[in-house]
Amino acid sequence: MEILWFGILAVLLAGYFALEGFDIGVGLLLPFTAERDRAVGAIAPFVLANEVWLVAVVGVLFGAFPSLEGEVLSGLYPVVVGLLVSWILRDAGLWFRRRLDGARWRSFWTAAVALGSLGLALSWGGVIAGITGAPALLGVVYGVVVAVLFAFHGWTFLAWRLPEEAAAQGASRTGRALAGSAAVACLPIVVPLAALAPEVVGRAAPSATLTVLSLIVLPVVPLLAGAQIWVWRAFRRGAVPTFF
Structure with a gap:
């Protein structure tokens, strides 16, 4: 049961990095x-759906890996606060930039x-x-790597989502290319998670708790x-929404 929930956590984190x-x-x-308006409109239908993956990750941490959740929220409190503030700032920008x-x-x-x-x-x-115990400076470097990979993934997404404009610039991309950039965007979380798998599994909640969670969640x-x-399927191509 512990391995099952580790797999769920890994899939959710990989899904978040690939989609968000x-x-x-x-x-x-x-x-x-x-x-810029069309670029923001291109991601508009997907933003809220993609953020659900992070909410699900937090839920799994609370329920299935409570000790790990406590370590993340308490031991990395400044970084987690920074993540939440950045999340709010980014979403506020998306919602407000076309209000006036x-x-x-x-x-x-x-x-x-x-x-x-x-x-x-x-x-x-x-x-x-x-989480991996690396120095703070290395965390900054790793954050830059994440930013570069996300930017590449975003560029590929725009080239796929706005094919007419991308083709005019010689940058049109297929769905297969988007899947490839999604796999690349997953690497920053998948590789460390694979290395930490035994430790994460060892911090799972008791089997009885995991069984109850399985009956409720699955x-x-x-x-x-x-x-x-x-x-x-509804928004993969076609008109770009303007509600952002």
């Missing part, structure tokens, strides 16, 4: 993008999206480095997976 990674990557690229007209208003919230996205990438580097998984698939 392109949202963060587009945010990082936003100051360098000519068609005006170049200054939109530029301010565009900068908020970019700074929040950078903060998310750097914070994740700090969290991963802290029946809901097909619904969540179905909703995610529906979002991708």
